[in-house]
Amino acid sequence: MSEAVQTGQPAVLFDLDGTLVDSVYQHVLAWREALEHEGIDLSVWRIHRRIGMSGGLFLRALDREVGIQITAEQAERLQQIHGEGVRRRLDQIRPLPGARELLRRLSDGGVPWAIATSGRAETAHPIIRLLEVPEGTVVITRDEVPFAKPNPDLFLAAAGRLRRNPRDCFVVGDSVWDMLAARRASALGIGLLSGGYGREELTAAGTYRVYDDPADLLAHLDELGIRT
Amino acid sequence: MSEAVQTGQPAVLFDLDGTLVDSVYQHVLAWREALEHEGIDLSVWRIHRRIGMSGGLFLRALDREVGIQITAEQAERLQQIHGEGVRRRLDQIRPLPGARELLRRLSDGGVPWAIATSGRAETAHPIIRLLEVPEGTVVITRDEVPFAKPNPDLFLAAAGRLRRNPRDCFVVGDSVWDMLAARRASALGIGLLSGGYGREELTAAGTYRVYDDPADLLAHLDELGIRT
Numbered sequence: 001m002s003e004a005v006q007t008g009q010p011a012v013l014f015d016l017d018g019t020l021v022d023s024v025y026q027h028v029l030a031w032r033e034a035l036e037h038e039g040i041d042l043s044v045w046r047i048h049r050r051i052g053m054s055g056g057l058f059l060r061a062l063d064r065e066v067g068i069q070i071t072a073e074q075a076e077r078l079q080q081i082h083g084e085g086v087r088r089r090l091d092q093i094r095p096l097p098g099a100r101e102l103l104r105r106l107s108d109g110g111v112p113w114a115i116a117t118s119g120r121a122e123t124a125h126p127i128i129r130l131l132e133v134p135e136g137t138v139v140i141t142r143d144e145v146p147f148a149k150p151n152p153d154l155f156l157a158a159a160g161r162l163r164r165n166p167r168d169c170f171v172v173g174d175s176v177w178d179m180l181a182a183r184r185a186s187a188l189g190i191g192l193l194s195g196g197y198g199r200e201e202l203t204a205a206g207t208y209r210v211y212d213d214p215a216d217l218l219a220h221l222d223e224l225g226i227r228t
Numbered sequence: 229m230s231e232a233v234q235t236g237q238p239a240v241l242f243d244l245d246g247t248l249v250d251s252v253y254q255h256v257l258a259w260r261e262a263l264e265h266e267g268i269d270l271s272v273w274r275i276h277r278r279i280g281m282s283g284g285l286f287l288r289a290l291d292r293e294v295g296i297q298i299t300a301e302q303a304e305r306l307q308q309i310h311g312e313g314v315r316r317r318l319d320q321i322r323p324l325p326g327a328r329e330l331l332r333r334l335s336d337g338g339v340p341w342a343i344a345t346s347g348r349a350e351t352a353h354p355i356i357r358l359l360e361v362p363e364g365t366v367v368i369t370r371d372e373v374p375f376a377k378p379n380p381d382l383f384l385a386a387a388g389r390l391r392r393n394p395r396d397c398f399v400v401g402d403s404v405w406d407m408l409a410a411r412r413a414s415a416l417g418i419g420l421l422s423g424g425y426g427r428e429e430l431t432a433a434g435t436y437r438v439y440d441d442p443a444d445l446l447a448h449l450d451e452l453g454i455r456t
Contacts (some may be wrong), residue, residue, distance in 0.1 A: 045424045200428030
């Protein structure tokens with residue numbers, strides 16, 4: 001990254017689910033459905049707290065938390081059923097308040113931004129379409145990097161595509177997995193409550209600032225030194 | 229309450245949804261459905277953070293948070309649709325891990341316990357049946373008190389029915405509304421993560437101890453000085 005262009009204007013790397021789009025609960029229910037299909041009974045809150053992390057790591061955590069061992073074959077099937085479950089619920093998913101306006105304001109103000117999600121392309125792209133993003137928007141999905149969040153790969157790739165040093169980027173996310181990935185990428189993490197995590201939990205994960213949702217972030221861009 | 233019987237063995241007052249039963253997300257979706265029916269678009273996380281509080285207060289908070297004013301008539305209709313939505317999802321609702329075992333252990337050990345919920349009787353009772361509680365279990369629902377949580381009425385009524393001073397009771401709940409109600413009732417609050425709130429948020433609300441779910445509480449009853 002040492003050759004990346006540096007400027008005074010920070011870039012913004014967005015998580016997708018729970019950050020720009022009100023889709024966390026649909027992911028939760030789709031996971032629950034997939035797990036039940038495999039005869040695994042897992043409390044809903046435990047699923048919720050894993051949303052946004054790599055699906056593979058989520059399934060590995062099952063082993064520790066509830067003593068359930070998943071075979072590689074079963075893991076693939078679970079991820080398939082989860083993806084189908086999310087796509088089946090697309091009509092229930094809405095952009096979060098202010099999301100479209102925030103992205104438009106950044107574009108109009110010349111602030112580079114990108115979307116980086118632990119989701120696979122086939123699930124993420126239909127969700128991103130709800131945001132009516134312009135042609136050529138930089139989107140990094142799980143398929144394009146070796147490791148999803150909380151590893152930093154997605155944000156590093158997004159910064160690279162924007163030709164920015166990750167140190168000159170804000171990462172905006174709703175989960176502690178975004179915040180760990182941001183820290184590892186040397187970016188400043190901005191937390192949104194709109195994925196269902198509490199302010200204290202995001203702060204404890206090293207979030208620099210916490211806002212309610214994209215509308216609240218849009219109203220406070222000055223606090224981040226973002227001039228539009 | 230000054231005439232209440234005092235003993236060395238504390239009593240336990242349980243919240244229901246998210247505390248004994250994995251039903252918070254069904255409540256969330258039922259509220260979302262009800263609000264959409266009235267043309268109100270509210271982010272799912274904002275609904276989640278109100279679960280467990282009085283339905284009337286929830287609707288009042290809408291006015292402040294999203295500038296939506298609800299008429300008394302509309303409020304009644306919303307609560308109706310919400311109740312129907314929860315009952316329609318009963319087959320998706322499961323007891324939380326360890327809930328039945330915990331209640332049985334308390335009963336077997338001679339520890340008085342009760343359930344106190346902000347829900348109405350017609351919604352709460354079918355959910356409580358999933359717990360297979362014994363005949364004569366003390367259950368206080370919203371219909372029996374002037375104010376639901378975060379007011380202390382439900383827990384005060386439950387303690388009264390157990391003939392305990394609320395100071396000799398633990399309140400076990402998953403939400404900050406339970407914890408405020410516990411504080412106002414002068415009971416010690418025990419938080420469970422199983423409703424989806426984070427540890428830090430429950431702690432900040434004055435929770436004395438936080439456990440994962442009923443199974444985790446059952447495994448740590450000694451830490452509360454409960455001898456069974």
